[in-house]
Amino acid sequence: MSAASGAPAGLDEPGLMEPGRGGGLGEVFRRRYLLKLIVRRELRARYQGSLLGLGWSYVRPAAHFAVFYFVAGIFLGMSKHLEHFPIFMFSALVLVSFFNETLINTTHSVLGNAPLVRKVYLPRELFPVASLLVSCVHLLPGLAIVLTVAVVWGWTPSAAAIGSALLGFALVATIGIGLGLICSALHVFYRDTDKVVDIATLFVTWSVPMIYPWTLVRDTAPGWALDAYLANPMAVGVMLFERAFWWPTTGGAFEFPADLTRDGLVLLAAAVLLLGLGQLVFGRLQRRFAEEL
Numbered sequence: 001m002s003a004a005s006g007a008p009a010g011l012d013e014p015g016l017m018e019p020g021r022g023g024g025l026g027e028v029f030r031r032r033y034l035l036k037l038i039v040r041r042e043l044r045a046r047y048q049g050s051l052l053g054l055g056w057s058y059v060r061p062a063a064h065f066a067v068f069y070f071v072a073g074i075f076l077g078m079s080k081h082l083e084h085f086p087i088f089m090f091s092a093l094v095l096v097s098f099f100n101e102t103l104i105n106t107t108h109s110v111l112g113n114a115p116l117v118r119k120v121y122l123p124r125e126l127f128p129v130a131s132l133l134v135s136c137v138h139l140l141p142g143l144a145i146v147l148t149v150a151v152v153w154g155w156t157p158s159a160a161a162i163g164s165a166l167l168g169f170a171l172v173a174t175i176g177i178g179l180g181l182i183c184s185a186l187h188v189f190y191r192d193t194d195k196v197v198d199i200a201t202l203f204v205t206w207s208v209p210m211i212y213p214w215t216l217v218r219d220t221a222p223g224w225a226l227d228a229y230l231a232n233p234m235a236v237g238v239m240l241f242e243r244a245f246w247w248p249t250t251g252g253a254f255e256f257p258a259d260l261t262r263d264g265l266v267l268l269a270a271a272v273l274l275l276g277l278g279q280l281v282f283g284r285l286q287r288r289f290a291e292e293l
Helices: 024-030 032-047 053-075 085-112 114-119 126-152 159-189 193-206 214-220 223-230 233-245 260-292
Strands: none
Touching: 024 032, 024 126, 024 260, 032 126, 053 085, 053 126, 085 114, 085 126, 085 159, 085 193, 085 233, 114 260, 126 159, 126 233, 159 193, 159 233, 159 260, 214 223, 223 233, 233 260
């Protein structure tokens, strides 16, 4: 023990740090090799013994699309009111599925890696970030399907379309990892956090213009409800994706909110603040992870 500080000998040496006091997300990216190993481990564990393996990444979005399309597109008749309704719905569905998967898996990420947390020191933020990257892997097949169908119906790449897609993805991914850091930390101490997250993802699915256009809210809801709806970052992210992949295949008569890009940028800035808050909460709570697990 150090006579002056009472700290264990060696903790003040250069290059060493007290367990639970890592460098946050910056440390995660400095240890990219560990991040890559954890992502591979999660993918391998998820599909071990599976008949289709990563092919389930194609089956899952296709199954979700079929259910929503037959209910909304055929039974409710939305395909008669919106040109190329399948792309409209599926471009939103892949982004909503990405967010829901990210939030659910990041919530379980620390608790699911309890043996590593107890026995080995490494930046604990690695686990939520790895879950985000796994969700990105699962997003790619859905995007491939959307792009293929969109190209068949006349979609061509443009700066506006690519910019909208990147902004929508950045917005949703930043919110997902920000909330994921908070929920994964809370889940270590309150094991019913995942139940709250499951309920929240149900609301997300129906609070965005995925099976209906935002104009339906504009035409039927009071002004304050429309303002609240357009302040929902998930709704804005979904509309950015629809503007990127669906709108260029149509005649261009559909109108998005006038300030959609500006709202997306403002909400992205707010999402970055949420990410900072998530890192702060995670950093404070992770000091007690080992003893709680």
